[in-house]
Amino acid sequence: MLQVRIHGRGGQGVVTAAELLSVAAFLEGKHAQAFPSFGSERTGAPVVSFCRIDDKEIRLREPILGPDALIVQDPTLFKAIDVFQGLKPDGYLLVNTNKGLGQLHLLDVAARLPNGHACAVPASELASKHIGRPVPNAALLGAFAALTGIVHFHSVATAIRQQFPGKIGEANIVAATAAYEAIASQSAAA
């Protein structure tokens, strides 16, 4: 079973991101379970969502305590909460930022993970450019597909298109594609 935890703030589509990821996994014939952290979801407040992916039925209902991958939608969260809690030693870290991991003081964390498992992507910037609003979730999922291979990019795009038919969905897919390519080219260079 693969477990993904998504951290962000209310209004960034954190819950939707987990849902889209679960739909992408579902489209690949897998079992997936997405759920929010069940807080009062106020705009700007820290929000957590979870997604489990497996080849068999998922029975576990506890919050994700030991994630295989972390998606951090807002880099200011590192100061507010212990985002890395339980992250597996061979896990993945994906951060939405237009700065480098070094500027966010994340090189230590990245060094503890296998080479190439920690990545920064300017998802909000890409979203502003392609969608017209800095909602980073779709772009992050595109980057996530490139970074981890847990789901295929095509499934992510299909999930976005299914949940958001029309112009908004297509714009999100453009942002996701740009993020996917940014990460894929980084990995190719490395």
Added chain:
Amino acid sequence: MLKQIEGSRATAEAIALCRPEVICAYPITPQTHIVEGLGELVRTAELANCEFINVESEFAALSVAIGASAAGARAYTATSSQGLLFMAEAVYNASGLGLPIVMTLGNRAIGAPINIWNDHSDAMSMRDAGWMQLFAETNQEAVDLHIQAFRLAEELSMPVMVCVDGFILTHAVERIDIPDQADVDPFVPPYEPVQVLDPQDPISIGAMVGPDAFTEVRFLQHYKQNLALRLLPEFSAEFKARFGRESGGLLRTYRTDDAELLVIAMGSVNGTIKDTIDEMRADGVRIGLVTLVSFRPFPTQALRDVLVGAKHAVVIEKSFAIGMGGQLANNVDLALRNTAGAPQVHSIIAGLGGRPITRQSLHNVFRRALVQPWEGAHFLDLNESIVAKELHHVRKVRRSGPTAENILRRLNESAQVVAAE
């Protein structure tokens, strides 16, 4: 059809497949997405011939459902927590009048202190109100139980409450098989009321009943619930034959063969318990699970048959009667009364107000039941140090202040100490 959707949406689609004719909707977290989904299905006419009524309160929601049901319509509503309390009088009326209303309860804690998260206090508050109460383990079972609930309610002319864990199930997006209308229609045939308010053939429903007849009316309610003990397994078998899935019935067992310790639980926590049991079985612990689906009627005989022979029965439940203990544990105790070979019963109170129930905590407490069994209720993951500080404070200071606020302040203080370290 397999879909990756939110539990609430799936539940709404399942209810629509049962062709309700009146839906009374009033929002309350975490149930709201269900009636929103139904509202959309009515608006788009995917659910036809259905009156969707936005009422002004939960009391009105169930009262309108009672009126609709008495007039011969298949009636549905949903609520949670304080909403159920607000409709309490109507809850008793629906069952006392013998009206086959189906209600979803998105299980949530009851305040004060106000808490929107999941536990089973709301269901337990109405456990003796004459409704049948079925608990869903998964969102798939929530779908399946609603379909069986309409059939059961109308067969007996008794209301059914389908309990679905708030947030944990209602807000989880997962793979759910939504049945075909063509399969649901024969399973839930058109509603044929046993009593109906019809201007062409007037009767009265809800007469004043004195000491000469009240006991008999109550006895017959009890008699009908006992009939459900036979009907629930029958409907579950028929459901399986038609839809190919195990769901409903009175209870289910998991790895109970040769078990010396049997866990008993209701609702979504059963999944986490199964994963825990698999891990403990791999370590050689003889542990199994009894998942209770029907809490009312209480399957006394079926439970006794499963439990006798085990050394320990650990009841884990998300509610408790203050001053007494866990309601489910008490009911299990009753089921074993005067029974030879009955296991010792150990009670665990867990998941109150949405506290996560983790595999780690379950491991620890199940092991403890084997080596160091306890009497009375054990509160899983209780923060004993905070409790001790508050008790000390209360003893020292007369105007000790509001308990909830005191506990919150202490929690913040200890979090800051941890951060400073």
